[in-house]
Amino acid sequence: MADTERNFCVRYVRQPTGSVGSSNFRLCSEPLAECKDGEVLIRVAYLSLDPYQRRQMMPDINYAQPLKVGDVMVGRGVGRVIQTRHDDFNVGDWVKGHLGWQRYVSLPGMEVEKIEVDDFPPSIFLGALGSPGITAWVGLREVAEVSTGETVVISAATGAVGSVAATLARVSGCRVVGIAGGKRKCDYAVSRLGYDACVDYTRPDFREALAAATPSGVDVDFENVGGHIFDCVLERLNDFARVALCGLISQYNLTEPGGLYNIDKVLNRNATISGFRVTNYIDRYANALAELKGLVRGGRIPHVETIIKGLDKAPEAFVNLFQGAHLGKLIVQVDESIVQNKS
């Protein structure tokens, strides 16, 4: 049977209690879906691994695209059209969308978007020019509304979102302080990502080190982590500080969430915590991408990826995402042949 006649996919088969593990997924070989009228059949090249995918496994989640046990695991991806029944697409077009963890997917043309691979490497549309980059832009520009001269703290500083947020804060003339786990990541944050300082949350004196790195307090917190790290940042808030609450990665694998103990600082400082989901800011995407493309072209946003090869490695790579050992955007390369065949 030819390769293109069967699909290879990863299904989400069990809801995790506590940490997500490989046993929450199952690799499946299935008949290829038919490309229906109005659809395009896509061969998936790269998949994005992101913390929000863990949140989609929670029972109470309020996402436009819910994840149910038994589904092909959801996830953003880029790939190439290999069959088309939609007038706007040609065979060979590169597209991005919610492709899911699979080698092939047939989707309505209106659910995917062409990407400009002549100007940029395809996988960057899963990072700086994709949802993580736009998320960073929305959080800083729309939610927190950073201003010149402010001190901005970014947790998960070296992640796909944090690394773009750092550049955006710098071009706004802010002091940018990262929080990351371990000396290697902190050094990388300062040397490659342009942070003014990066504080290692694994240090026993993290709280004091954060205070030392933010001598004028914190005006904006781009919060990706939650828990104790978040509490330590709340202690540093200035009057009228804004927290762009983007993620709580430290909490997703806990059976019971940890408490947040410094909410009184939000009260005392006339501060604001704004949770945001990037999909609620679709009308800002064009503005976001205009700035982000300029920064990528100008070399201001380094293109750093950790690429895991093979769809069968996706579950393990996803589990490791929460250990935080990788640098930059974590990506699964589904199919090597298509990538080598890009140009």
Place this chain on the structure above:
Amino acid sequence: MADTERNFCVRYVRQPTGSVGSSNFRLCSEPLAECKDGEVLIRVAYLSLDPYQRRQMMPDINYAQPLKVGDVMVGRGVGRVIQTRHDDFNVGDWVKGHLGWQRYVSLPGMEVEKIEVDDFPPSIFLGALGSPGITAWVGLREVAEVSTGETVVISAATGAVGSVAATLARVSGCRVVGIAGGKRKCDYAVSRLGYDACVDYTRPDFREALAAATPSGVDVDFENVGGHIFDCVLERLNDFARVALCGLISQYNLTEPGGLYNIDKVLNRNATISGFRVTNYIDRYANALAELKGLVRGGRIPHVETIIKGLDKAPEAFVNLFQGAHLGKLIVQVDESIVQNKS
């Protein structure tokens, strides 16, 4: 020695750890301060007891008017000018200001404000037409920006702030759901204060009862309480909900603050928690008072007070404030003679 030649005051003598008690205060008899040039000497009539005064005893508090051990206890009050060395004031004028827990105080004229006792009872300037009323207005109108048709939850529903907030939410065409402790307060909230429903947080099934009272979820939370009650409201938030974080009265007497466990709901719902201090909205006071005076005149805001007689009873009354047994605004009447002599 004549009555007016010595002052009688309550000093704050010990920082509380955990619950505030009478032993944190001391009654003192002291020489009367001189009325200096530019000052007015005021005989204090009524003092306001408010939860924020407990927050001022916390070491890390960020208030314009800090409270230090040894100080005369801070507090808002109304009283009458009995000596004046400021051109804008005459003997007999009624004024309000940070008078403190004492029978007499001499303050610069610019630090106090005349009140219109011909139209309103003097003590209402400590409640609906004072800081609590303005706080309610700022929280709903400026911070949460309530709209017609929204569901508004107000914790500490029958308190000085909550009772005014309820009226403001009602005149904005909202469904107004209170949270209070005990059947007596909840009945009073619905029968006197105009709440559509009021949920008793002492019920073992409080969480379920709150859900039943908010069938369309919660768009605005006017949060005065914090802790578990706050967590239960967070579970009910709708997309784009706003929390006007006004107080955390459940936390002030704890040695260690309780955790907040549902911050993920703020993230998932694209919601916002905005801490606010009313003193940061001074430019809105005139607008606030214009609406509040109209509502008081129209009988829309009931004037409900619990009056404790005698300055020496102030510490005990303040301690009891956190038990929440009183209805309406809790006020200390410092000196009966002056009040009887009002007109």
